[in-house]
Amino acid sequence: MSDPLLTYLLRLGDDSLILAQRLGELVSHQPDLEEDIAVANLALDLIGQARALYAYAGEVEGRGRTEDDLAFLRDEREFFNAVLCEQPNGDFGQTMARQLLFDAYRLPLMDALTASADETISGVAGKAVKECRYHLQHSITWVVRLGDGTEESHRRMQAGLDAMWRFTDELFTGDEVEATLAASGIAVDPSSLRDPWEATIKEVLARATLERPVDPRQRGGGRQGMHSEHLGHILPEMQFLQRAYPGQSW
Amino acid sequence: MTPEERFEAILAADEKVEPRDWMPDAYRKTLIRQIAQHAHSEVIGQQPEGNWITRAPSLRRKAILVAKVQDEAGHGLYLYSAAETLGISRDELQDLLHAGKQKYSSIFNYPTLSWADMGAIGWLVDGAAITNQVMLTRTSYGPYARAMIRICKEESFHQRQGYEIMLTLANGSAEQKAMAQDALDRWWWPSLMMFGPPDAESTHTEQSVKWKIKRETNDQLRQRFVDATVPQAHFLGLTVPDPDLHWDEDSGHWRFGPIDWDEFWEVVKGNGPCNKERLAHKVQAWEDGAWVRDAARAHAAKHADDPMEVSA
Ligand SMILES: [Fe+2]
Numbered sequence: 416m417s418d419p420l421l422t423y424l425l426r427l428g429d430d431s432l433i434l435a436q437r438l439g440e441l442v443s444h445q446p447d448l449e450e451d452i453a454v455a456n457l458a459l460d461l462i463g464q465a466r467a468l469y470a471y472a473g474e475v476e477g478r479g480r481t482e483d484d485l486a487f488l489r490d491e492r493e494f495f496n497a498v499l500c501e502q503p504n505g506d507f508g509q510t511m512a513r514q515l516l517f518d519a520y521r522l523p524l525m526d527a528l529t530a531s532a533d534e535t536i537s538g539v540a541g542k543a544v545k546e547c548r549y550h551l552q553h554s555i556t557w558v559v560r561l562g563d564g565t566e567e568s569h570r571r572m573q574a575g576l577d578a579m580w581r582f583t584d585e586l587f588t589g590d591e592v593e594a595t596l597a598a599s600g601i602a603v604d605p606s607s608l609r610d611p612w613e614a615t616i617k618e619v620l621a622r623a624t625l626e627r628p629v630d631p632r633q634r635g636g637g638r639q640g641m642h643s644e645h646l647g648h649i650l651p652e653m654q655f656l657q658r659a660y661p662g663q664s665w
Numbered sequence: 666m667t668p669e670e671r672f673e674a675i676l677a678a679d680e681k682v683e684p685r686d687w688m689p690d691a692y693r694k695t696l697i698r699q700i701a702q703h704a705h706s707e708v709i710g711q712q713p714e715g716n717w718i719t720r721a722p723s724l725r726r727k728a729i730l731v732a733k734v735q736d737e738a739g740h741g742l743y744l745y746s747a748a749e750t751l752g753i754s755r756d757e758l759q760d761l762l763h764a765g766k767q768k769y770s771s772i773f774n775y776p777t778l779s780w781a782d783m784g785a786i787g788w789l790v791d792g793a794a795i796t797n798q799v800m801l802t803r804t805s806y807g808p809y810a811r812a813m814i815r816i817c818k819e820e821s822f823h824q825r826q827g828y829e830i831m832l833t834l835a836n837g838s839a840e841q842k843a844m845a846q847d848a849l850d851r852w853w854w855p856s857l858m859m860f861g862p863p864d865a866e867s868t869h870t871e872q873s874v875k876w877k878i879k880r881e882t883n884d885q886l887r888q889r890f891v892d893a894t895v896p897q898a899h900f901l902g903l904t905v906p907d908p909d910l911h912w913d914e915d916s917g918h919w920r921f922g923p924i925d926w927d928e929f930w931e932v933v934k935g936n937g938p939c940n941k942e943r944l945a946h947k948v949q950a951w952e953d954g955a956w957v958r959d960a961a962r963a964h965a966a967k968h969a970d971d972p973m974e975v976s977a
């Protein structure tokens with residue numbers, strides 16, 4: 416990847432789109448009608464964020480690729496989402512664990528990006544930060560309810576958290592892409608998001624009476640396009656029409 | 666004035682019956698049945714369109730589809746609330762649905778087999794629903810009428826986005842046009858059936874019209890829908906799958922061929938292509954979510970006296 420800004424935008428946008436894709440699978444499968452609406456709402460916000468980021472990525476790249484070209488015509492190794500975002504929904508506990516771990520990272524990220532030296536990024540972040548605040552509130556509410564609910568919900572919530580925990584280090588691991596852009600005030604150094612994330616997680620786990628998982632061996636690679644096996648199933652489903660009927664408008 | 670006379674006077678004056686008003690038992694029962702069926706339809710209606718959320722062909726279409734399905738779930742909520750004003754809870758109504766004792770619109774028992782079905786559903790199914798729902802904004806029961814006013818505002822967006830999908834496909838490649846025609850072929854007749862059996866055979870229509878729950882009959886609404894929709898199909902350059910369809914100069918209506926009521930009754934009885942899957946999906950989601958709902962209740966009970974506990 417030659418242009419760090421392009422890579423950075425794809426990393427941000429791919430997190431949004433791939434997580435939205437997972438959440439989209441859940442519509443009509445949720446525990447009640449309110450949560451069907453909530454999960455659709457999360458997906459909708461994330462799709463909106465992805466579109467704005469891809470549109471700008473296409474501009475930065477300057478080769479005329481549209482938001483849809485970027486979403487539907489890239490292959491696995493060209494996606495740079497964190498592997499956390501592509502993990503399966505599992506049960507509601509696992510979904511909420513994934514969401515909490517992501518939201519607690521994404522909110523301080525977007526908050527910091529509102530001060531980005533890049534006006535387009537700060538504009539996208541300004542809108543996203545309000546959405547992320549609601550998302551985090553929603554996931555905290557559920558993690559606390561499930562953790563401090565019944566014996567079964569506690570067990571499931573803890574299991575979901577344990578399963579998702581090993582995909583979290585990646586969120587805070589940057590490379591020369593972020594380093595270069597952070598130096599010019601465009602990006603945020605991901606390691607700087609670790610403290611606010613830890614603070615949120617610590618408080619939520621305490622309220623939820625959940626144990627902080629013991630750090631197992633962490634799994635990353637998504638930021639470099641090295642994914643878990645799941646992404647290779649998400650993409651063909653998502654890209655089916657664009658691949659089967661190339662070059663048409665929809 | 667007796668309560669009966671007051672009720673009749675409200676209807677005669679075209680005013681709204683409100684939850685606190687006396688109403689005949691049969692009026693209450695009819696409303697519960699109709700509003701519940703309507704609410705269940707919105708909820709089950711998430712499934713056929715939800716089937717394409719992960720496969721929508723552009724990000725714009727994906728966002729629109731998610732928003733639409735979300736609206737339908739919201740409609741379910743408004744309608745359950747309206748039904749609750751009649752003295753029955755959402756949980757009770759859901760149990761009746763899950764037990765197969767209450768119905769939802771048969772249209773949702775047809776499968777969504779291509780992207781064009783997202784267009785056809787918005788255009789035809791939402792279009793038919795709007796025809797019915799616009800009438801229901803004037804229904805005699807206040808909470809139902811008010812729910813309908815909110816719902817109708819969103820339904821017109823649903824119909825437009827569906828027609829726009831059809832228009833894009835109809836003006837697209839040969840493959841896309843074929844996809845659109847195939848969707849019209851499969852959804853046309855089931856959409857006409859959405860208005861229910863012909864007036865002559867409809868057991869509920871006459872009484873419902875007297876009570877001003879319905880303001881027009883099934884056949885009147887069906888004709889209005891056909892008259893509005895046929896020119897739209899022509900504008901798309903698609904063929905309505907009805908060899909008998911013709912313009913009747915004298916009446917100013919599009920006359921359509923016989924509807925296969927045997928198919929209609931088969932689907933109503935539970936023998937449509939997806940009846941089993943739709944209900945099983947709904948019941949499965951509800952059962953899978955039991956531990957979550959239990960946890961929410963247990964958590965709320967533990968923290969009932971906790972002033973710091975803020976729930977979102
Ligand atoms: Fe609706």
Ligand SMILES: [Fe+2]
Nearest residue numbers: 737791820823
């Ligand atoms: Fe609708």
